[in-house]
Amino acid sequence: MHWSKSILLASAAMLAIGAAAARAENMPKHIGYVTNYATHEWYQNVIKGMKAHGKELGIDVEVQDANLDIAKQVAAAEDFIAKGVDVLIITPVNEEGVVPLLRQAKAANIPVVLEGNPVKGMTTMVAICDYDTGYFSGVEAGKYAKEKLGGVAKVMNVGLPLLSATVLRSHGFMDGLKTIIPDAVMVHDLDGGGNPDRALEVSSAALAKNSDINIIYGINDSSSLGGLQAWKAAGKSQDGLLTVGTGGEGLAFINAMQNEPSYRIEAAMFPEKEGFTTIDAAVKLFNNEQVPEHIVSPTAPMTGDDWKKYYDYDGKTRTIKWDAVNALQPPAKCMKTSADLKK
């Protein structure tokens, strides 16, 4: 519970700015959120952001967990619709799978905000720009490679083809990297399953096949760390290696940036902020206000000790610095979206 306390304190400062504007509106009483899988740190921090902001605005935010099971997601959302929540927030387990839910919510006259992934027929979605996130960390990686790695960039992508969002990150990273180092190559394109042990296993095999790489890119922290652990387990030195992580969803990356010499770049996606923004969007929808189809939540590449700008870390918990995060200006539109992938 120390978490919500610290968020509360941090948000208290925001009250004057954010809440004053919001109070003028009608507040929904009850918001239901069906998350993708609540056991992941990313979603835990999204939920924390939502709950903190909800409490501030006097909204009861109830959370259900699909636990990566689309059938369970549909069931949980049906429960919410039956209960008659004012607004429904969904992080789709899968983009195509929640189309029927939008239909059902519409029939029950309940507005829906999507978090993370777009769905055909949606009203609005709060999400980061995955491609952009990858792209700007790619640019930073390019700069680093030019300066420290002799301008060579041979990448092992510990990816996750399962989700379009994660595919976009990998694409973005390579494109951003190539703006600085045009002849950067992706040596390995792996399916690390998004979890650390699988990432470790496939990376080990790939490194055994060809260890001539100097950049490890992971679509989330588990993937980049899995890749890095494989590198270490193969008995290799981290000199001349760059590891780039994505997400910054928990403590793992802070630990890595402090202890792993090669772990220099992290694309932070600020889950707390995403949760915060989602609640705002829900309130707007409840009041029938116009909202853009894609509300972008900011991301930022962090190099070296940059993370200290955004987070306090006391060795046990991290605390978001709202001022710094709120100061980030998200783009109005993403450079590329999943729609571009399908072409």
Place this chain on the structure above:
Amino acid sequence: MSELTHTSAQKRFIGGQLLGSSQLVLGAILAVLCIAISIAAPQFYSEANIIAILRQCALVLIVASGMTMLIITAEVDLSVGASLAFVGCIGMAVLNSTHSLALGMLAALAFAGGVGLFNGLVVTRLRVNSLIATIGTMMMLQGGVYLFTREAVQNHNQLVSFTDLGAGYVGAVPVPVIIAALIFVVAYVTLRFTTLGRYLYAVGANEKAVRLSGLRSERLKLLAFIVTGLCVGVAGMILSSLMNAGQPTAGRGFELTVIAAVILGGTSLLGGRGSLFGTLLGVLVLKVIDNGIIILGWNQDLQMVVPGIVIILATYLDIIRNKANVR
């Protein structure tokens, strides 16, 4: 079949039976795989790759050693994957707060052994079918680990000895491989040469006969569950060392890999029949396939398809071979 019973001239089931049966098929499959992959991709035979394969095998082999004993007693444990994740988190947490690898290791072993004990008690005392009982435990552990920690437990102390557990080397050989080899040898010797091993086979072959002979069959099964648990404890610590953190999400599907390897090695799910050498071959075949698919640059989704085919095929070939032997 009563007419069959007095056939004095029946078959040459000589002592080499243990090596002879399903392992032959499996050895052949392994050889064909290795040769085929190395022809297609010479890097397969590089020292680095062989070491990588062995390290991948280590975790599975450690748990499969215990699981082989358990399946020989005609029980099974599906909770090992969920337990693996939980153990890593607990070991890491204790290590963090005590700064002692020994205490962390001890906590991990105690917890994993406790899970084995629980499974064993539910199966032997409450007489719940082990497949169902361990599905139940699996769910409880999957939930329980998130009650314990919602985030990966980070390695705060960065003890060298702990890092070496997963990533260290002795000479050219990775530490996990040495640990796996030790556990394998101990388990092999136990099953092959000790009274305990003989009793484990006996319990699987006929539990009532074992009880009538004045042995405590429940204790033997309980022991097999605990040993399996302890193996998970060791594997869990190695995994968290490799991951440099206790990961609550680790171990998904691990139980199926382990059981698949044991079955592939010719250990009968009905109990009383099987060998650790077969399990070793089973682990090697599965991991060579996994590795080969990456080395060859094939679609990684084949990593599910090919083992599925191999498991069915190997079992089928074994059945055919047995039939041919009887004729």
Place this chain on the structure above:
Amino acid sequence: MSVDFLHPGEGAAIDTNASALEMRGIGKRFPGVVALDNVDFTLEPGKIHALMGENGAGKSTLIKIMAGVYGKDAGTVRMRGREVDIKSPRDSLKEGIKVVFQEIALISEFTVAENIFLEGYPTGRTGSIDWKKIRADSAALFNRIGFNVDPAARTGSLPVSQQQMVEIARALAHEARVVVMDEPTSSLTPNEVSLLFTVIRRLAALGIAVVYVSHKLDEVFEIADTVTVLRDGRHISTKPIGEHTNDTLIQDMIGRRIDNLFPRQRGAAGSKVALSVENLSTAKKLVDVSFEARAGEVLGFFGLMGAGRTELAKAIVGYDPIISGTVTVDGQRLAPHDTRTGVRLGIGLLTEDRKSEGLMGELPVYQNASLASLGAFARLGFVDKAKEHQAVQDYVDRFRIKTPSLFQQIKNLSGGNQQKVLISRWLMRGLKVIVVDEPTRGIDVGAKSEIFALIDRLAGEGLAVVMMTSEMPELLGLADRIAVMCEGRLTAIMPREEATQEKILNAAIG
């Protein structure tokens, strides 16, 4: 339904000129053995034909070929002159051959009525099962054969003897031309046996050909018209029963004369009490059982099916829980429901159910033999295999156990040799009291005498032998004293010299 056999003349017309079943030159091989070699077997309608032979003589193979369980390798089968090809039990049933196997072939979860109609459910117009008809017809069937059982009862809840009768009743529920009964009386009470014989005679009167397989000579002399004897897979003789005597039959079966089935070598029993059982009761069966057994004696327990012999055997060795009473071995009390202290104190059970409680079928002979005494061959937990194999080899030699090697899987040995291995298991351990439960079940005549000799030797070596049996000759031939049980109680205990068949049966009926 041909349950109308009580009213001859209403049955299907049968061509009495042709044989009901004619098997010619039947051959069957199994790996390493010729089970049947050029066997002829002919059944005439309306006759009761006994089929005899030791275990392994080929009786069961022949029956199983009739039943379609095995295919034959050579020969022809004709039914009423027409050649038939029986490839599966289904074909056999279609031809009207009903086989009642020795092992109960009923689905224990089904009701009695459903089991009666297992081979073909009566269905209504829509093809659904006509349960009403099943219940009514089975009740009618039971009524007519004087069999008093609730057709709606769950089969598994019935005692074995009743299940056996259900099994026999089932053979009558459908049109049959040939009925084969494989040792049908092995678990029946005398009354049930005489009822069964009445039923069999009525079947024959109806023109059905009956095959009666049995080890029991007196039964065969009572019921059969003709006897065929097989030995080692070969046809030995087919004669009208009138031409046989006990001796000629045995001689045909085993090819030699057995002078004395029960050779007594041992001296008189000692006076030292080895086993003392006091006021033993269990939840399900035993009521207040007390007795003593002395070192060097064979104490025989007789009782009808369900009298509680097996329950007693399992309770005194600590296998089954008890609710009261004590068991003392050699002056030391046994912990109840704990085989471990039992074996330590020196009491062990040779089970009646070898397959499910004795043998480890997949494992080799030597591992089966040394199971109870493995600790004696171990140093620091490691098995000294050379020592173990030597010890087992000694027993294999001493007991003349026929096995190709110590490494043979025990499931491939004959019943008699399996039993010898299991006896070795206990002797290697070294016991003071051995409880043997139906020691010759499923063992052929030749091997039986060897088992008897072994039991005699055990007592001679000073063990107290507690023998549970339902075989009167075995009891009278082997025991020093005879105890009789009825419905869980001990109803009589007498010295052999005072015992007569009549006295024993009276006590057994209670």
Place this chain on the structure above:
Amino acid sequence: MSLASTASAKAPPSLLARLFARQELALLVCLILVLAFFSVTVENFFSVRNMTNVLGQASLALTAGIGCAIVFISGEVDISIGSLLATIALPLIIIMNDTNSLLLGVSGALLFGLIIGVVNGYLVAYAGINSLIVTLGTMFIMRGGVYLYTGQRAIPDDASLDSFIALSDGRLFNIIPYSAVIAIVLLAAFGYMMQHRPFGRQIYAVGGNQEVARLAGYDVRRVKFVCFIISALLATVAGIILAARVGSAQHTAGLNFEFQVVAATVLGGVSLAGGIGSLTGMALGVLILQFLSNGLRGLGLPTEWQLVITGMIIIAAVAFDEAKRRRANGG
């Protein structure tokens, strides 16, 4: 001793005692307790909408559970049903997208399901491979195959046929979801088959005692073969319902579904040993777990508690059942 048995000499047990001896009644009591508990603790739990919602959600496990129970009763297991759910959604959605015909799509899915059932059934019944191994193998093969084919992407239902949407959103008399109606009809039909058709009894006999069944003239291999086909076809129906509920062919559909169904089936008193249990019991098992998870969601318990509680209940229920059985057998 006369032939009058000790069993039949007693008066037949009273109707009530007989009912209580039945597994189903104990389960029904259990279900009622679950319903009563959550009616008190969870707002809106007992509303018509929520009850019928749960029925709709349960339709998947109910439908697939029929097949699972039938395979169990025949003495085998089928753990490939989860992967099958994902596999058959591919032909369903692809054909519907191409032809705009629900009938063709469903036929394609059923054909696929039939082929999978034939493969599973053949390998178990005719090739003689342990069914756990076979279906573990086909489980891997199908899941991997779906990933390979789709490149790990869901395929959307672009046809959006009204009839297909009705499978997800439509309700009979505006109350009961069609998916639940389908499950109930199948349950009734197969329940009738298992109790009143000769083939159903053959399945029980084969699972109860394979050797006896063979001697009674049954083609044991064919019976098992057909059971696997039934299981695959029913899982196909469940897969079609799931595809409608999620409006797409999901490559991850049915992950761990087999565990849910196996747990519910065993909870419903269907024994893994074969020959024991009923579809009614299975259905009650499914409903208990579904209402439990709906109620726990209503209580706002996080996933981890739901998992822990479900796991404990499965173990406790099976242990209780086992204890009851042992007491009945006096052992």
